[in-house]
Amino acid sequence: MCGITGAAWTAGQPPLDIDILRRMTTALAHRGPDDNGYYRSTDSSNASGDLSAAQPPGAALGHRRLSIIDLGGGHQPLSNEDGTVWIAFNGEIYNYRELQTDLEKRGHQFRTSCDTEVIVHLYEEYGPDCVTHLRGMFAFAIWDDRKKQLLLARDRLGQKPLVYRHDPQRLLFGSELKSLLQVPGLPRDIDPIALNEYLTYQYVPAPRCMLAGFQKLPAGHLAIYHNGELNVRRYWKPGYDQGELHGAGLDFSKPENAPAQEIREQLRTVLTEAVRLRMRSDVPLGAFLSGGVDSTIIVGLMQQLSERPVQTFSIGFPVKAFDERAYAREAAEHLGTEHHDAIVTPDALKILPQLIWQYDEPFSDSSAIPTMYLSEMTRQNVTVSLSGDGGDELFAGYDRYKAVRIAEWFDGLPRPLQKMATLKLWQHFPASVRQKSRRRRLKRLLAALGEPRERRYLKWVSIFDDQRRAALLTDDFRAAVGEADAAAPLLRAYEECPNRDFVTRTTCADVLTYLPGDILNKVDIASMTYGLECRSPFLDHHVAEFAASLPIHAKLRGRQGKRILLETFGDLLPESIQSRPKMGFGVPLDHWFRHELKPMLQETLLDGSALNRGYFRPTAVEQLVKEHLDGQWDHSYRLWSLLCLELWQRMFVDASTIPANAPATTV
Known part of the structure; x- marks a missing residue:
């Protein structure tokens, strides 16, 4: 787990100044406190050092390292044997040992035992298609000095971030926006469309950034920069056929109809394997344990695979409604872990400046605050922590999916009854001041029933919905936004899954938008603030692909979400945790x-x-x-x-x- 940054430029352009490269890299020091390194193609290709001479296309790579695998041999940027291919890599490749064995059979020779070098040799063997062989979380840049070509890539589900700026004769990139902003003279103008989307979602959906001219590489995409042109393409997406783009993908196109027992056995096998691979580490390893279904399952599988008690971590708050420690302790006792917990009193005045700086863009998911506190506590004991992220989106765990199902029932009513309900029922329902009260949620549900399904869902999850944004924004700013529709990112995601029931389509949309844009961004930045690597077995793409193939009745039955998880892993879950209501990880x-x-x-x-x-x-x-x-x-x-x-x-x-x-x- 690391931080990467750098640039590539066209022929005749001045190379990136080494002092600027160092500043760009220093801005990511929190992501990699153990080591740093630099590479410039100009330094190796121009032996005279005369940078005033006409320059060929080139690149510069900066790297900050958090040492996890091969502690002594993983210095980056790292090259192949003859120094013609260089990489700066952020993430973990969990199947690197198996890949290395195969590459050695093909004649490749390794100098280290780290997963980074595996990617270099994979690139030599397969070119940009190397990404389809990787099982892990990653964002990396590969400079091919022979082709004068830069490859950028991001993992399938978006666990690792990558931002860039493409100007006519130069490409800048980095793990975080603050790294790019170390380059002098870059404009810092607000993108009105991005701001409008931020007010809607509480984050800026990819590929936009809040600053105009900067972009995020979307999850499951790669980009090739050559001769000043940048070609961004997708290599993994939901619903495409086996073999296309050399991968299976999230196949939401048709549900799996295997017998229930067979499905449970397959799920247990694939998730256990995902946990086993993520327990590979040369440094101390533990897990977040909230006492919820997802984290308890992950810890339970870890404990079954471990010869000694797993170290687990949770935090609580003085306000009972935000304190899950009792459930976490019960889960830890049931599973036999070595549990650590603490109660914290969040100091917003103290943490806010760091929160704003770390997240680079406006990001208003307030659960980032407890996630930062939990990461800080966990890092005091271990360097790697497993988590249950992704379980809600992949296995229909959020309460809002139940609302989607209720609305589907409403859509089946005769039109006169629908019209009567939408015109009268919700208007007479008493309001509530409290944001999360059941009464207020019900009124919100009823108020949106008459809208198209996709926009109805957006209204439920929006911070400022269309009506509230219209009241908030000035006329001039609305004119700057123009015809851009804040719903566009969500609507595009729905289009990726056209042939399933609407609840499944909604989970698919969340996997493509809310999961990478909010949840994974939150966890990555919060954990890397303290140099903690966070691994999520549910986000193994084999697990995600399997979950996508399941029929909705395997996940959501009546008022109970995650049915297949409860049925498959009941032995790991205390009864009280199986039946407990979902509690958000928030602050008052x-x-x-x-x-x-x-x-x-x-x-x-x-x-x-x-x-x-x-x-x-x-x-x-x-x-x-x-x-x-x-x-x-x-x-x-x-x-x-x-x-x-x-x-x-x-x-x-x-x-x-x-x-x-x-x-x-x-x-």
């Missing part, structure tokens, strides 16, 4: 804004510079703040989104330079 934002964060909220959002940026109507922002502070409405998620946006604007846009190191811990 509504309370904070009325108490500890009240001064910051008012001083930041109601400040003249914030109100006059031209994005939002000042009266609309003032109304949101007043309604929340007066207890008329819980706008905590919306206010958190606006607060994160304004603090990010001050740090990344208004500032004259972007620091290469984390800011002070007070605002």
Whole structure:
């Protein structure tokens, strides 16, 4: 697990300055505290060192390393035997031993025992198609000095990030945006469409970045830069046939109709293998354990594969509604792990500056805060931690999938009854101030029933839905957004899965949008802030492909999601955990804004510079703040989104330079 950065340029262009490359790499030091390295093709090809001479196309690679495998031999950037192929790699390849054995039979010779060198030889053997042989999480850059070509690639489900900027004669790339912003003179203009999407989703969906001209390489994509042209293409996607693009992919096109017992046996086999591969490590290893179904299953399989108690970690908060420690302890006792937990009192004033700096873009999933605290605690004991991420999306665990099913029943009613319900029923349902109250959720469900299915789902999950954004945005900013539809990222994802029931299509859409854009981004940044590698067995692409093939009744039955997980791994789950309600991993934002964060909220959002940026109507922002502070409405998620946006604007846009190191811990 590491940080990568660098550039490639066309013939006749000046090479990236070595001091700038060092600054770009230093900005990623938190991702790789153990080692750093640099490569420039100019340094090796121009023996005279005369950089004023006409230059061929070239590249520069920077790397920060978190040592996990082959602690002494994995220095990067790393090359093949003759120095014609160089790589900077972030991630883990779990099947590297098997790949190395095959490559050695083909005549390749290895100098190290690390997974990075395996990718280099795979590239020599298969070119860009090397990505289809990899089982793991990764983002990497390969410079082929013979072809004068740069290859960028990102793993199938988007566990590792990769951002880039393509200008006419140069390509910049890095694990995080702050690395690219170390290059002097780059414009930092807001992309209006990205801002509109951020207000909708609480993150900026790929491929956009909040800053115009920068992009994220989407999950399951690779990019080839040659002669100034950048060709981005997909190598893994849902619903394509076996063999196309040399892989199977997430096949949502047809459900598996095997007998239930056979499905359970296959699931147990494939997930156990995914856990076994992720336990390969030359450093101490443990697991997050919340006491939920997903993390308990992963820890249970780890314990069955381990000869000694697995180290497990959880945190809790003083507010009971946000404290899962009792469930985690029960799971740990049931499985026989060596459990560590702690209670923390989140200090938003202290952690906010670091949160804004680490996430590069406005990112307002407030569960990033406890994830950072958990990562910090876990890193004090181990360097690698397994998690249960992906279980909800792949196995229909979220409560909102039940709402989708209820809405499907509504869609089957005669049109007159549908019209009557949408016009009258929800309007007379009493409102609730609390954001997550059952009454408010029910009213939200009823209010959206008359809309098209895909847009109905977006309305349920939006922070600012269409109506609220229309009230918030200024006329000038709406004109800058133009005809762009904030629903477009979600609608495109739905189109990837056209032939299944709508609940399955919704889980597919979440796998392609919410999972990489929110969940995996949150975990990657929070864990790498403290140099902790986080591995997710549910996101093994073999597990994901198997989950995609299952019929919806295997996952969601009545009011119970994850049915196949409960039936397959019941021996690992205490009864209370099997039947417990799902608890979000969050913080008490509504309370904070009325108490500890009240001064910051008012001083930041109601400040003249914030109100006059031209994005939002000042009266609309003032109304949101007043309604929340007066207890008329819980706008905590919306206010958190606006607060994160304004603090990010001050740090990344208004500032004259972007620091290469984390800011002070007070605002």
